[in-house]
Amino acid sequence: MMDRLDRDIINTLQQGFPISELPYAEVAEKLDTSEEELLARLQCMLDDGLLSRFGPMYHAERMGGGLTLAAMSIPEEAFEQVCQQVNRHPEVAHNYQRDHKLNMWFVLATETPDDIVRVIAEIEKESGYPVYNMPKEREFFIGLKFEV
Amino acid sequence: MLAKTLPQAAIDTTDRRIIEATQGGLPLTPHPYHHVAAQLGLEAEEVMLRMRRMQQAGIIRRIGAVPNHYALGYRGNGMSVWDVPDARIDVLGRRIGELDFVSHCYQRPRHLPHWPYNLFAMVHGRNREEVNRKVLLIAVLLGDDYRGHEVLFSTRILKKTGLRLST
Numbered sequence: 001m002m003d004r005l006d007r008d009i010i011n012t013l014q015q016g017f018p019i020s021e022l023p024y025a026e027v028a029e030k031l032d033t034s035e036e037e038l039l040a041r042l043q044c045m046l047d048d049g050l051l052s053r054f055g056p057m058y059h060a061e062r063m064g065g066g067l068t069l070a071a072m073s074i075p076e077e078a079f080e081q082v083c084q085q086v087n088r089h090p091e092v093a094h095n096y097q098r099d100h101k102l103n104m105w106f107v108l109a110t111e112t113p114d115d116i117v118r119v120i121a122e123i124e125k126e127s128g129y130p131v132y133n134m135p136k137e138r139e140f141f142i143g144l145k146f147e148v
Numbered sequence: 149m150l151a152k153t154l155p156q157a158a159i160d161t162t163d164r165r166i167i168e169a170t171q172g173g174l175p176l177t178p179h180p181y182h183h184v185a186a187q188l189g190l191e192a193e194e195v196m197l198r199m200r201r202m203q204q205a206g207i208i209r210r211i212g213a214v215p216n217h218y219a220l221g222y223r224g225n226g227m228s229v230w231d232v233p234d235a236r237i238d239v240l241g242r243r244i245g246e247l248d249f250v251s252h253c254y255q256r257p258r259h260l261p262h263w264p265y266n267l268f269a270m271v272h273g274r275n276r277e278e279v280n281r282k283v284l285l286i287a288v289l290l291g292d293d294y295r296g297h298e299v300l301f302s303t304r305i306l307k308k309t310g311l312r313l314s315t
Binding site (some may be wrong): 016025046051052087092097134 | 160170174176177179181199208213215216235237263293303304305307
């Protein structure tokens with residue numbers, strides 16, 4: 001179970017983390033706890049899966065790579081097979097089944113922007129179904145503010 | 149804040165090595181940047197300098213904790229998709245992105261006639277009912293600009309590896 005300190009840690013660490021000699025000590029001071037306690041709590045929340053990760057979030061497109069969201073409409077009887085064909089590509093970062101006619105949604109992250117077109121063409125050829133490419137055209141990002 | 153597409157920022161092989169060493173997470177030790185530096189045979193000062201530069205260039209979005217919504221009790225995450233006039237999307241996207249239950253808000257291309265939606269907003273709630281209530285709030289907020297929407301709930305995770313740089 002999470003207590004007050006765990007919640008404070010999650011809420012505070014969504015707002016950023018210093019790049020400095022002793023960053024955990026700096027954050028611990030703000031949270032009115034010790035560096036040791038903060039490190040132990042973080043380790044614990046990562047082990048328990050309350051946090052999926054802790055560290056720098058990189059912006060794939062600004063590193064020169066390609067990133068997109070793609071969707072497919074796959075009949076039930078072909079779903080498992082197409083799922084395997086799609087997931088086999090290392091460029092597929094996540095893939096979700098959703099309750100819609102477009103029932104397969106995956107994120108492609110590639111080394112270069114041109115690779116997006118190539119991987120989509122490969123998936124269409126292998127599966128025989130069209131892929132709807134939905135790259136983000138604009139981002140309305142205010143920053144995560146997920147209060148727990 | 150509206151993130152526009154910036155020209156690609158230059159990163160060199162040392163930056164790439166730092167990215168590879170940290171994309172799985174930052175070490176949980178008192179001196180995490182020294183730890184990364186030692187691993188790569190670099191000076192800690194250089195690692196911090198390069199990471200600060202990457203943060204300024206927007207290559208590092210932010211450094212921080214990524215909560216697992218599902219494990220934290222937010223079990224009803226819905227992808228809400230909206231058809232709104234293109235000419236109004238700037239104003240509307242910002243307004244929706246500011247809502248505290250929306251974690252990501254993007255403009256994406258339509259695929260007519262199958263897919264008329266141009267605005268995506270991830271809505272988080274403890275269950276589907278809560279998500280649907282929050283989605284209604286968005287519909288109200290859109291007012292006359294509302295032309296249609298759907299909410300897509302995920303029913304299964306088929307793959308989840310996260311973004312990884314391959315070398």
